[in-house]
Amino acid sequence: MMNKLFLVIPLLLVLTLGVSFTYAESIIPGWIKNTALWYGQDKISEKEYLESLRYLINNKILFLDEAEKNTVLDPTITSNEVSVTKPRINQCSTLYQSYKNIGKAQFIAKYEHVNYINICVKLYQDPIWNYQGGDRLEQLNAKFIEFEQKAKESKPKLSYEPSVKILSTTKIGEGKYDVKFNVCAGDKKIDKAKVLVKSAIESIQVGTNKDIPENVCRTYVTQLHANNVANIQITILEQVLE
Structure with a gap:
């Protein structure tokens, strides 16, 4: 439990006092605030908690210093399994282990704050997910866009009459x-x-x-x-x- 406190306290300081960090113009997403609490309650793993911090830093939501804040880079997250420059594909990749561990229904409920979580699940279930070619990132991103477009087209189009x-x-x-x-x-x-x-x-x-x-x-x-x-x-x- 003591180790968890050492991991949770830095994020709490960031969210409350801004200690040692500077911020992008956008507000830190609400879901990240729950992550520290969930980790302290053993609801998520240490790996998932650390990945959430890495997500903030590597996607330029949170900066380690002012010089870095003024440097414009492509958003990227690096994990032991994947390093990509497509934030949505990367987020799907980061959450894949959780999907395997807890199953589809619980996974969707747990990560409902990610507004494209259902498309991540479609990717996991598609053969493209196991493709290992050099253009895997591009193939995954193309499939993501395809699923996203189909989802938009499948929504009922409402006609508002006077x-x-x-x-x-x-x-x-x-x-x-x-x-x-x-x-x-x-x-x-x-x-x-x-x-x-x-x-x-x-x-x-x-x-x-x-x-x-x-x-x-x-x-x-x-x-x-x-x-x-x-x-x-x-x-x-x-x-x-x-």
């Missing part, structure tokens, strides 16, 4: 209400629109007097006679999209 929504109905007289509502544009800007505000006893057309940019709502108020506010409805009659 919509209206009643925000409030305020009684201003016997059977008469102020109706406050939003008209919202979808994927395209609405240049002009007409909406129908109606109840069981009255219908009123309301025209928008301003353009509504895409994915933006504008609020309108109109007066309407109604016997029951539950019967008040609003629909889009006409719209000109750009």
Whole structure:
């Protein structure tokens, strides 16, 4: 346990006091803060903990001195098994032993903070992972990009249509209400629109007097006679999209 304290304390000093280190402009990722805690609790191995520190230093998130901070280099991580200049491939390589040790489901849950962890798993399961040619890095990176593109294409493409929504109905007289509502544009800007505000006893057309940019709502108020506010409805009659 004492040895672990010697390993954990430097990172805690870095994260709290900045002792002996300087930082890149970006903030240290949140997941690295948990690593010291996990190591102290025997949830990750010493190798995994040290690799996380090496990741910060070699990817220029954390610098040993100011001179190094001003030197622009390709990000790289070196381990006993791999030394590459592709950060995402390198991260997959660094985590591979953990994948073998704990299995797919637990691995994905453990490293969900890595937003491309599922693509790492696809690489592990593909024959390309065992390829040992001199261009292995390039082959792995090409396959990574292929998997990434397929993942993007497989996501459902949502179509956002213009919509209206009643925000409030305020009684201003016997059977008469102020109706406050939003008209919202979808994927395209609405240049002009007409909406129908109606109840069981009255219908009123309301025209928008301003353009509504895409994915933006504008609020309108109109007066309407109604016997029951539950019967008040609003629909889009006409719209000109750009």
